[in-house]
Amino acid sequence: MKNAISLSALCCALATSAFAQDKTLTISVYSFAQDEYKEILYDPFEEICDCTLVVETGNSVERMAKIEANASNPVIDMAVIASQDALELARKDLLAQLDVSKLANLSKLYSAAQDPIGDNFAVGYTFYASSIVYRSDLIKVNSWADLLDEKLAGNVALPNITGTQGPLTLMMLDKAAGNDGSDLTGVISEVGKHADDIVTFYSRSSELTQLMNQEEVIAAPVGRFAWSAFKDSPLPFAWAEPAEGQAGGMNVMVMTKGNGNEDLAYQFMDYWLSTEVQTKVAEALVDSPANAEVVVSDEIADNxxxxxxxxxxxxxxxPAEIIDNREAWVEQWNTEVIQ
Incomplete structure (x- = not known):
C-alpha cells in the first residue's frame, strides 16, 4: 500500500512539474531592444512564473493582422502596441476588457496611462515625447512652423502620415498656425504646397538617423525614444523645445479576447508595470516609464x-481622432502631398 501511495504521489508530482513546464505565454511586441528586454524582463519573469515566454515581433500592421486573423482561436495572449491601434482592435471586439483589480501596480501609473483608450481595454506602459531634432551649429528651431520656413527648404525631412510620428507632427504644425490641432485637413494641404522642399517623408527613425548623419537633412520631427542615436553622433544635434510645446504618444498593453491564458497574462503585465522593472527599462534607455514612482538620474532622464x-x-x-479620420487623412495626403 505504501508503494502504491508513493507511486501515486510521484505521479502527481510529475504531473504538477509537467504542468508548470507547459505554462506558456505568447506575447507580441515591437522588435527593438529585444536583448535588453530578455535580460531585464523576460528571463526574470520566466523564473518567477515557472513558465515559458514565446516572444513574437514585427511591425504593427503585421502583428495586428495576426491578432485579427486568429480571433476565434487566439495565438497571441498579450500584445504591446500604440494606443490608437489598441482602440482599433477594441472596436473590432478583439480585446479582453481588463480586470484592473488584478493589476496591483496600476495605481502607480500616471493617470493618463491607467485607462488610455477607455473601458479598461488597455493600460499604458510607456510615454514618448516628439519634438524636432536639428543641427545646432547651423540653425535654431523655435517653432514647429520652422519646418516649413523657406530658410530650411531642401533641408527638412517629415514623417509619413501612416507612421506614428505623422499625425503628431501635423497636429503641432496646425497648432503653430494658430489652430487647435484637431482638424488636419488644412495643414495637410499646407504640407502639400511645400512638398518639393521636403527631402523625404520618412517611415522609420533609422532612415532619418542615416540622412541626418550624412548631413542631407538638418531638421526633422522625431520621437524621444530615438534621441540617443542623435545625441551620441559626432555632429552637434539638439532637441528643440518649440513655443507650441512637444507632441506625445503612448504605447499600451492589451490582452486578446478569449485567449484562455488570462491569469498568466495579468501576472506578466503587472510585473512589467512594477517600479522595479520600469526603473531597469528606463535605466537601460529602452523605454520611458509610465510608472510615476520611477526615479532615475538626471543623465538618464535627459534621454x-x-x-x-x-x-x-x-x-x-x-486615439479616436486618429482612427476616425485616418482613412480620409491618408487619401488627402496621397492626393496633395505624395503626387
Missing part, C-alpha cells in the same frame, strides 16, 4: 520622456 511636468505638458492626439 527619456520622464517626469510629471513633462508628461502632463505633452500635446496628445486622441
Amino acid at each position: 527619456l520622456t520622464y517626469g510629471a511636468d513633462l508628461i502632463n505638458s505633452l500635446n496628445l492626439l486622441s
Whole structure:
C-alpha cells in the first residue's frame, strides 16, 4: 500500500512539474531592444512564473493582422502596441476588457496611462515625447512652423502620415498656425504646397538617423525614444523645445479576447508595470516609464520622456481622432502631398 501511495504521489508530482513546464505565454511586441528586454524582463519573469515566454515581433500592421486573423482561436495572449491601434482592435471586439483589480501596480501609473483608450481595454506602459531634432551649429528651431520656413527648404525631412510620428507632427504644425490641432485637413494641404522642399517623408527613425548623419537633412520631427542615436553622433544635434510645446504618444498593453491564458497574462503585465522593472527599462534607455514612482538620474532622464511636468505638458492626439479620420487623412495626403 505504501508503494502504491508513493507511486501515486510521484505521479502527481510529475504531473504538477509537467504542468508548470507547459505554462506558456505568447506575447507580441515591437522588435527593438529585444536583448535588453530578455535580460531585464523576460528571463526574470520566466523564473518567477515557472513558465515559458514565446516572444513574437514585427511591425504593427503585421502583428495586428495576426491578432485579427486568429480571433476565434487566439495565438497571441498579450500584445504591446500604440494606443490608437489598441482602440482599433477594441472596436473590432478583439480585446479582453481588463480586470484592473488584478493589476496591483496600476495605481502607480500616471493617470493618463491607467485607462488610455477607455473601458479598461488597455493600460499604458510607456510615454514618448516628439519634438524636432536639428543641427545646432547651423540653425535654431523655435517653432514647429520652422519646418516649413523657406530658410530650411531642401533641408527638412517629415514623417509619413501612416507612421506614428505623422499625425503628431501635423497636429503641432496646425497648432503653430494658430489652430487647435484637431482638424488636419488644412495643414495637410499646407504640407502639400511645400512638398518639393521636403527631402523625404520618412517611415522609420533609422532612415532619418542615416540622412541626418550624412548631413542631407538638418531638421526633422522625431520621437524621444530615438534621441540617443542623435545625441551620441559626432555632429552637434539638439532637441528643440518649440513655443507650441512637444507632441506625445503612448504605447499600451492589451490582452486578446478569449485567449484562455488570462491569469498568466495579468501576472506578466503587472510585473512589467512594477517600479522595479520600469526603473531597469528606463535605466537601460529602452523605454520611458509610465510608472510615476520611477526615479532615475538626471543623465538618464535627459534621454527619456520622464517626469510629471513633462508628461502632463505633452500635446496628445486622441486615439479616436486618429482612427476616425485616418482613412480620409491618408487619401488627402496621397492626393496633395505624395503626387
